[in-house]
Amino acid sequence: MKRTVKIGGVSVGGGNPVAVQTMAKAAATDIKAIIEQAAAAKEAGCDIFRVAVPDMSAAAALREIRRNIDMPLVADIHFDYKLAIAAAKNRADKVRINPGNIKKAGLKELTAALKDLRVPVRVGVNGGSLEKSYKNSSDRASALASSAMDAIRLMEDLGFYDIVASLKSSSAAETVAAYRQIDKLCQYPLHIGVTEAGTPERGIIKSAAALGSLLLDGIGDTVRISLAADPTAEVKAARELLRAVGLDKSFVEVIACPRCGRCGYDVGGLAQKVEDYTRNVKKPLKIAVMGCVVNGSGEAGACDLGIAFGGDKAVVFKDGSVLKTVGADDAEGCLFEEIKKLLL
Ligand code: SF4
Missing domain, CATH: 3.20.20.20 (Dihydropteroate synthase-like)
Known part of the structure; x- marks a missing residue:
């Protein structure tokens, strides 16, 4: 030292x-x-x-x-x-x-x-x-x-x-x-x-x-x-x-998949909205926005909050467990509702 x-x-x-x-x-x-x-x-x-x-x-x-x-x-x-x-x-x-x-x-x-x-x-x-x-x-x-x-x-x-x-x-x-x-x-x-x-x-x-x-x-x-x-x-x-590099943990880390042909949802756009919304939050939290179930359930399930898309549906995870399944059209609203609760 x-x-x-x-x-x-x-x-x-x-x-x-x-x-x-x-x-x-x-x-x-x-x-x-x-x-x-x-x-x-x-x-x-x-x-x-x-x-x-x-x-x-x-x-x-x-x-x-x-x-x-x-x-x-x-x-x-x-x-x-x-x-x-x-x-x-x-x-x-x-x-x-x-x-x-x-x-x-x-x-x-x-x-x-x-x-x-x-x-x-x-x-x-x-x-x-x-x-x-x-x-x-x-x-x-x-x-x-x-x-x-x-x-x-x-x-x-x-x-x-x-x-x-x-x-x-x-x-x-x-x-x-x-x-x-x-x-x-x-x-x-x-x-x-x-x-x-x-x-x-x-x-x-x-x-x-x-x-x-x-x-x-x-x-x-x-x-x-x-x-x-x-x-x-x-x-x-x-x-x-x-x-x-893990030397500053007091922030909301947004894990987002790069998206490929398996997902039709604008994962990047949603991840960006989450990042913008939580930019000034100084709490050690992780939120995952994932395009499908290949890595989606693993990543999203390992975070404080996560969402993984699949077809016309999305699964929302909280603290490692499935919280609910919603239609893809309702996914953004549902995710932000949970983010607000998480930040209370
Ligand atoms: S999580 Fe699914 S949609 Fe996203 S990059 Fe990986 S395989 Fe493609």
Whole structure:
């Protein structure tokens, strides 16, 4: 188990639930836009919110942002360690730095300041900005892990341990290999993600392939799905991933068969209606919508509630037993009646 690191009011590592992160898509100085994006992300289930801090005016804006969002605020810093110190002084709950573009002397000064201010850091290595000594390595996964460990050891030597690490690559395979390595090497929580994953259509699948593998192996304490889309899309995708790997059980899982030639009913349409209706319910329930008896009775019977079609009829199951048989035309109404009872 990883060490626990407190980021504002959220503890990561140490067996705490995997936290979902996203990043603002507006300049920190556009405080109104940042606050709006943070509120929408929070509503979608975000736990930790990150803002790019490219200059001192952005670092100064953090104080006002912090006052107006109710999530831990992370300052994302590249190149200039002084920005990270300014961000920490301006109430950032954590700073993310990239050891690939900050010199050792700067890292030392930053570490001393963070220790004084009691602000944690994320050592965030990125495949696109590896430091010179690792840039041409043929083993990219090892290079990512080694680069992070160099910075972590430097901080440990200065007595600083409030560290989170991340090793992001735009390749799913490289990301998985790198995290598997560092997981064995370090005691600190890991923030996992595939960098520059792309548009939602492809980026969600690429991220799910990499991050799903890691999470199923028990690797990952916070997660971000980086998409060329707004922050809420990232948060929704990350939440669904945690559900898919069984790390978030407080929701209504809708099991639906893909439908084939054995069924004439619009199973997908009904499943979608059930999913939309139960989207915000935070209870660990399972509802099955099945096209026929081949797998239908087994799946539907194993859920809290289920329906399996057959010819012009449908069988409704509750808690593993047949509740009733209705005509297919009445199936939707009957199913929703039972869903309402289930959610009471
Ligand atoms: S449950 Fe029945 S209708 Fe659905 S895919 Fe399987 S065989 Fe086809």
